[in-house]
Amino acid sequence: MIMKTPINFDSIIHIRYEDGSIEDSFSFPGIQGLKKCTFNKMNGYDSNNNRVTNLVGYDGRELIKRCPCCMCDKHVTEFGYNGRITNRKRDQSQCTKCRGSY
Structure with a gap:
């Protein structure tokens, strides 16, 4: 899923x-x-x-996420572009490599 800034967080973050x-x-x-x-x-x-x-930073080009499965920090583009639909559209929490290992 392509994320559009600004990102509004659930609670305060220390950047x-x-x-x-x-x-x-x-x-x-x-x-x-x-x-x-x-x-x-x-x-x-x-x-x-x-x-x-699972956002953890910004590298100057893209936002960075942490995969909860492999615990690696990766660009958001490594989590797939298709978001899940629950009660609203949301991103994939696992990276494409971990999702492909099912």
């Missing part, structure tokens, strides 16, 4: 930027904009109100 600065925010990008950063694994909603899960 740690590459330069060592830290920002507390309920959304990404924060005040410093689209800069390389990491944050604790968090869930929320993108600007299209789609559910997004």
Whole structure:
């Protein structure tokens, strides 16, 4: 699923930027904009109100997610483009490699 920023998180995150600065925010990008950063694994909603899960950072090009199966941090494009439909559209939580191992 292609995620559209801004991402609004379920609770406050501590964004740690590459330069060592830290920002507390309920959304990404924060005040410093689209800069390389990491944050604790968090869930929320993108600007299209789609559910997004397991986000852990931004590498300057793409958002980064953590696969709960292999515990690897990967680009969001490695989780497949088709979101699941529950009560609303949401992303795939497992990477395509782990989903393919079923």
